[in-house]
Amino acid sequence: xxxxxxxxxxxxxxxxxxxxxxxxxxxxxxxxxxxxxxxxxxxxxxxxxxxxxxxxxxxxxxxxxxxxxxxxxxxxxxxxxxxxxxxxxxxxxxxxxxxxxxxxxxxxxxxxxxxxxxxxxxxxxxxxxxxxxxxxxxxxxxxxxxxxxxxxxxxxxxxxxxxxxxxxxxxxxxxxxxxxxxxxxx
Amino acid sequence: xxxxxxxxxxxxxxxxxxxxxxxxxxxxxxxxxxxxxxxxxxxxxxxxxxxxxxxxxxxxxxxxxxxxxxxxxxxxxxxxxxxxxxxxxxxxxxxxxxxxxxxxxxxxxxxxxxxxxxxxxxxxxxxxxxxxxxxxxxxxxxxxxxxxxxxxxxxxxxx
Numbered sequence: 001x002x003x004x005x006x007x008x009x010x011x012x013x014x015x016x017x018x019x020x021x022x023x024x025x026x027x028x029x030x031x032x033x034x035x036x037x038x039x040x041x042x043x044x045x046x047x048x049x050x051x052x053x054x055x056x057x058x059x060x061x062x063x064x065x066x067x068x069x070x071x072x073x074x075x076x077x078x079x080x081x082x083x084x085x086x087x088x089x090x091x092x093x094x095x096x097x098x099x100x101x102x103x104x105x106x107x108x109x110x111x112x113x114x115x116x117x118x119x120x121x122x123x124x125x126x127x128x129x130x131x132x133x134x135x136x137x138x139x140x141x142x143x144x145x146x147x148x149x150x151x152x153x154x155x156x157x158x159x160x161x162x163x164x165x166x167x168x169x170x171x172x173x174x175x176x177x178x179x180x181x182x183x184x185x186x
Numbered sequence: 187x188x189x190x191x192x193x194x195x196x197x198x199x200x201x202x203x204x205x206x207x208x209x210x211x212x213x214x215x216x217x218x219x220x221x222x223x224x225x226x227x228x229x230x231x232x233x234x235x236x237x238x239x240x241x242x243x244x245x246x247x248x249x250x251x252x253x254x255x256x257x258x259x260x261x262x263x264x265x266x267x268x269x270x271x272x273x274x275x276x277x278x279x280x281x282x283x284x285x286x287x288x289x290x291x292x293x294x295x296x297x298x299x300x301x302x303x304x305x306x307x308x309x310x311x312x313x314x315x316x317x318x319x320x321x322x323x324x325x326x327x328x329x330x331x332x333x334x335x336x337x338x339x340x341x342x343x344x345x
Contacts, residue, residue, distance in 0.1 A: 018263070018266060018267070021263075021266060022263060025259050025262060025263070026259070029255060029258065029259055029262070030249075030252065030255055033250060033255065033258070034249050034250055037247075037250050038247045041247075043250055046250065047254065047258050050258060050262075051258065051261060051262050051265070054262045054266075055262065055265060055266070058266050117242055117245075117246070118242070118245050118246040119246075121242055121243065121245075121246035122246050122247060125246065125247065136243075137247075139205075139210075140205060140240070140243055141243075141244075141247060161203045164202075164203055164204075165199070165202040165203045168202050168203075168205070168239070169202055171239075171243075172239055175239065175242060
């Protein structure tokens with residue numbers, strides 16, 4: 001089973017094969033959890049949403065149609081929809097739990113500048129319109145192809161490229177002074 | 187190899203859409219972009235800025251650690267296991283009722299057979315009990331009780 005493709009595993013899951021489900025979980029739980037963390041920036045929420053998404057996969061396995069979309073695209077779409085629901089209900093987001101990316105052993109001024117930049121960038125990402133943020137996370141962080149990301153968001157390839165482009169431009173604008181600080185510090 | 191050229195403005199758009207990693211650039215633009223990078227200082231500067239921006243992005247939202255992942259997976263599998271247990275009896279009955287893949291061409295065979303049971307029971311009752319002569323009222327009483335309505339109360343009062 002470890003050699004089986006996602007499609008083969010899903011066919012087994014549709015027949016209620018728990019072992020096949022376990023393999024899918026091993027392959028995709030980490031990436032899905034990271035994706036959910038990056039779009040809502042809360043680790044506890046990411047865990048809950050990841051759990052909920054996999055339960056949906058199990059409960060609604062029959063709805064997945066092989067050949068229509070890849071399994072991970074379908075999974076990310078489920079996760080994304082759940083995150084939107086959660087986001088709409090909560091509205092208030094916390095950035096406190098996001099881990100700090102500290103470059104140990106580097107120049108303290110540079111570390112400080114970098115950590116400030118990371119924190120500000122996280123805030124800026126959180127403030128992006130939801131679809132821009134998701135598009136950026138899918139393409140830049142999760143390594144999905146642009147076509148897969150477009151499938152997750154249910155938009156055309158051109159629309160997806162536009163979302164990523166606008167997200168990057170907005171962030172660059174907001175980040176420009178901070179990047180200059182890093183350059184000065186180094 | 188493509189001989190098309192791209193302008194600095196188009197190169198900026200490329201970086202905005204796909205980032206600094208050339209592996210993510212569309213195949214059709216790879217060659218033209220690389221040519222521009224080799225020939226233009228401004229393009230190299232834009233590319234360097236884009237690389238720096240990508241690094242900042244990576245640092246801002248790193249992967250969550252994997253320490254909690256096994257616990258999360260275990261929780262999911264436990265939940266799947268319990269839902270499987272809850273649903274198994276219902277699921278088995280449903281699978282049996284719908285006949286499974288072997289009876290897929292006649293999907294309603296078992297539901298129809300199940301629906302026939304009361305009818306057969308009715309025939310059975312009719313054949314087993316003697317025909318009512320309207321005088322002893324025994325069968326009428328029994329059938330009234332079987333009707334499971336509150337009419338039997340009035341019927342019993344009248345007795």
